[in-house]
Amino acid sequence: MTKYIIKRVAMGLLSIFIVATLTFFLMNMVPGGPFVAEKSISKAAQEALASKYGLDKPIFERYVTYMTDFLKGDMGVSLRQRGRTVSEIIFSKFPVSAGLAGIAVFVALCVGIPLGCISAYNRGKLSDNIIIVLGTCGIAIPSFISSVLLLYTFGSRLNILPTIGLNDAASYIMPVTALAIYPTAYITRLMRSSLLDVMGQDYIRTAKAKGLSSFVTLFKHALRNAILPVVTYVGPMLASLMTGSFVVEKIFTIPGLGREFVSSISNRDYTMIMGTTIILATLIIAANVIVDILYKVIDPRIKLK
């Protein structure tokens, strides 16, 4: 077990390192630089700025400098948002994205698990079919489409929900809904198939044979085992929602990490690109590693390879 954990963590660290290295060299291959877009700055000033931030040095030297600084916990200063360090920006934006993703996951769990149970419990009946159709649609509709449609219907047509920012509780409704649709649909399907799988097991038949009502069988015996895949899905889902909310943050003008990442790319803000990429990648990879390990702790039947 310890060996397995060490192996997974080492592989996770290697992945983060690869992502960081790839990103560093790739972003420097992109034409343009952080100061080129500013036409008001003269050529000489641009060069002065470049040398101030060390951009005139050979790329490999910059890479080594960046990585050693990063390991010391210093992610540098933003090239475009002057005077602010990258970690400062990330720490101010991160809670916004994390809060949004957290609420979306909560909503998805609260809606998805009961729907999956209802669907499996009424297998083959009308309610099951309706839930399956809704689930399939929920998976097929991209988040940017649902956000835009929500914005159009509730924001501009009916004009009942605020469309910009996250200033009050009501303004959370649309972004959270847009973010939660896909995970809700996914959890519903996951819950349904795993519950159906568990319901076919011998110990469920035993429970039924004991004379337990189907309600008790479902909640006391089946649900506990069936919820396992859902639990393991939550971690990666939370991480990917934080990173995957680029579109939702853009549409609803939310000052989150996703929007910061996209704008740092178009601005060629090298230190910001590196900072956000490493943080986001670390989140996703860490979530996956933790889930892999947890999975084996929760369910000893899974063989350690």
Next chain:
Amino acid sequence: MKKPIPSLHLNADDFIPATSEEKESLVVMRESVNFWKDGLRRLRKNKIAMVSLVFILIIIVFAYFLPSFWPYTYDQQIKYSENLSPFEYGKDEQARIDAGESVFPHICGTDKLGRDFAVRLMMGTRISLTVGLICAALILIIGATFGAIAGFAGGWVDNIMMRFTDILYTIPDILLIIILSITLRPKIESLATVKGSLWMNQVGPNSTALVIVFALLYWVGMARITRSQVLILKESEYVTAARALGAKSGRIIRKHLLTNCIGTLIVTTTLQIPSAIFTESYLSFLGLGVSAPMPSLGSLATDAVKGMNTYPHLLLLPAILISVIILVFNLFGDGLRDAFDPKLKD
């Protein structure tokens, strides 16, 4: 009592030649089914899959054939016909109609530059579909080859190859896609001007970059599935027989292993198409994908967001189209899986 001797109890009637009717009753009624027939039969019974197939065919006609017969082109700007609602005519066109000429109606209206929106939708669908199809094909080629080699070779080769995919698998895809496609784009743009690579302009350099990036990142799932199939199949008798007959590894992989996991390969490839279309439209929507004047469904939707209060149809049409395309490909892929690869069903 003495047992009767069997030979004395033979009934002479049993030895009369069979009539043709009797012969017919012994003929196997259903002709033997092979893998394809069996799968197709199951597929045909699946109503959802068949309806999705019809939709896919309609979408293909809509995207690849209809634009050639359409009287407008996707980048043609018609003067005085900007921002028309569906079935509305511009000032010039109205004058021509009044003069007795027939003008083809703008079924879906026009955009702010006076371009016919119906044909832009078709071209957008074409770009999105092309990206999806080429991606799926590339993923199939890379993934199946990689997986088959890893599974067939086994041992340390397999170990190294699979560790490589494990690492690739943990890399967050969307981050890398964004950065890679931005890096690749200028290279491909300059490549597209070179003679011999002009075909790239058919789909646009941006989409070419996207396709390459998708293929580079998404083949991992395919490789894993192929490997696990090959690991099982290579233990089967016919592979041993082929090897005993002196077949080379390459031939065994091609002729025996890959052909026998073709069901899985088809299903996985089909399900890659919607996911590539999904990501393409997502990136185009962020402004990082296909660029002007080439439309893609994602970029059509982005362009329409600003004016959605005045011209909602410009937003709703591409939005619905993307969702329908992804939905029908997913449903058809599920149907294919149930028909050709029942083991994969969850």
